[in-house]
Amino acid sequence: MEKANIDWGSLGFAYQPTNARYVSDFKDGAWDEGRLTEDDKVVISECAGVLQYAQTCFEGLKAYTTEDGRIVTFRPELNAQRMVDSAKRLEMPVFPEDRFVEAVDQVVKANAAFVPPYGSGATLYIRPYMFGSSPVIGVKPAQEYQFRVFSTPVGPYFKGGAKPITIKVSDFDRAAPNGTGHIKAGLNYAMSLHAIVTAHDEGYAENMYLDAATRTKVEETGGANFLFVTKDGKIVTPKSSSILPSITRRSLMIVAKEYLGLEVEHREVLFDEVKDFAECGLCGTAAVISPVGKIVDHGKEICFPAGMEEMGPVTKKLYETLTGIQMGHIEDKLGWLHEIKCD
Ligand SMILES: *Cc1c(COP(=O)(O)O)cnc(C)c1O
Numbered sequence: 176m177e178k179a180n181i182d183w184g185s186l187g188f189a190y191q192p193t194n195a196r197y198v199s200d201f202k203d204g205a206w207d208e209g210r211l212t213e214d215d216k217v218v219i220s221e222c223a224g225v226l227q228y229a230q231t232c233f234e235g236l237k238a239y240t241t242e243d244g245r246i247v248t249f250r251p252e253l254n255a256q257r258m259v260d261s262a263k264r265l266e267m268p269v270f271p272e273d274r275f276v277e278a279v280d281q282v283v284k285a286n287a288a289f290v291p292p293y294g295s296g297a298t299l300y301i302r303p304y305m306f307g308s309s310p311v312i313g314v315k316p317a318q319e320y321q322f323r324v325f326s327t328p329v330g331p332y333f334k335g336g337a338k339p340i341t342i343k344v345s346d347f348d349r350a351a352p353n354g355t356g357h358i359k360a361g362l363n364y365a366m367s368l369h370a371i372v373t374a375h376d377e378g379y380a381e382n383m384y385l386d387a388a389t390r391t392k393v394e395e396t397g398g399a400n401f402l403f404v405t406k407d408g409k410i411v412t413p414k415s416s417s418i419l420p421s422i423t424r425r426s427l428m429i430v431a432k433e434y435l436g437l438e439v440e441h442r443e444v445l446f447d448e449v450k451d452f453a454e455c456g457l458c459g460t461a462a463v464i465s466p467v468g469k470i471v472d473h474g475k476e477i478c479f480p481a482g483m484e485e486m487g488p489v490t491k492k493l494y495e496t497l498t499g500i501q502m503g504h505i506e507d508k509l510g511w512l513h514e515i516k517c518d
Contacts, residue, residue: 176517179288179328183295186330188461193299193326195285197278200308201268201320209278209322211285217321224307224317229362232261233304235460236422238283238326238515240293241503246283247512248301249501251276253422258303261358266316267305275303280515282324287517289328293502296331332462337494339468339483340380340457342396344446345370348387349394349417356394356417363419367397381457383470385446386415393444396457400424402464403444404454404489410437411452413444423497424458426511430496433508437489450477454487456494463501464494 192215199209224230234254240246255275262269279301283290291297303324307317347370350356355363367382374382383401386392393401393413400421403411410431412424431437449455455467466486470477481487486494499505501512 176287178292181289181291181328183291183297183328184330186291186297186328188300188329188332190327193286193289193328195282196323196325197282199270199274199278199322201322206268206270206274206322209274211281215325217323219306219308219321220310222310222312224309224311227311228307228314229360229365230265230267230307230311230317231304231361232258232265232267232359233302233361234258234359236279236301236303237298237460238279238290238301239298239501240290241501241512242293243503244293245503245512246287246290246515246517247501248279248283248515249513250422250426250511251279251513253425254279254303257359257420257422258305261360262305264355264358265360267307268320270305270322276513278322278324279303282326283515284517286326289326290517291328297328299326300329301326332465337462337464337466337486339466339479339481339486341378341469341471341483342381342383342467343374343377343379344470344472345374345382345384347373347382347384349382349384349397351387352417354417356415357419359419364397371397379471386417391445391447393446393449394418395421399457399459399462399465401444402427402456402458402490402493403449403452404487406451406453408437408453408489410439410489410493411444412439412441414441415443421458423460423463427458427464427493427497429509430493430500434496434500434505435492446472453480454490455479456486456490463498464490466490
């Protein structure tokens, strides 16, 4: 298969259209059979539920080439499950999990020319999403929906190595108790834009959000879960019903236990404890782990011992093991790689 004429090494994280995307319409109470289309435009009512009341949710995953030349995705069934949870919370029809995985496969196959080669560090980012497409003026769920999957090639998250970042404790809240923080809804991102732009203007890479009710517990950032390492080498990740359950974070917890023999705790984490941790990282599909070197809380700095030049040693081990499994250098003991035959 001929690859697209792209300089994989210089790709950033930006959208560019690829050959084909998947569309399925929900009408009269049922999803249609779905299809691939070359049309990258969406035409919907000016009064569509998504445009008026933000009835939409999404997923994000990557397809990439392993060392032995297979094109794979990573645990796509977990993205399918999570989209079911998101849809239910937003009163949207559920897109069946097996059809979700099949739709992603079809999109990757149709865009195999855009799956970056092994070693480039680039990946094909896949964006499944769903939205209310029929007109809604009184506040209620739409009657009709569209499920779509597009893909776009993206560059390596860290160009020239993963440098630790500096983040701030935000004065804004990301999610309310009993709200929508645990689902992947566009609305959670719309309301976070002001907070992230403010943080960037002040020179911080990300926000650490605390729990909205007491502002004493660590939640997450706008788009990644926290992972901490204690001084005695235990992995601790914050637990809360308003944190989005990151697939990367869940996978890293399993890697820590099953591959590295580390102790893992998924529990409430007080902000007061953070200064005593040895390492801190942010987990998400895009970067796997971004190391955090410094957290600033209204002028008070928490500096992690590994400093601002490199990842802490345990974070690095976790990162290398998970990316090793993903790329096929380390045995995929748990069957996490989902191969897509593209010939
Ligand atoms: C998508 C997302 C993450 C990361 O989840 P992954 O499944 O690891 O990509 C973390 N937090 C939020 C708020 C997210 O939307």
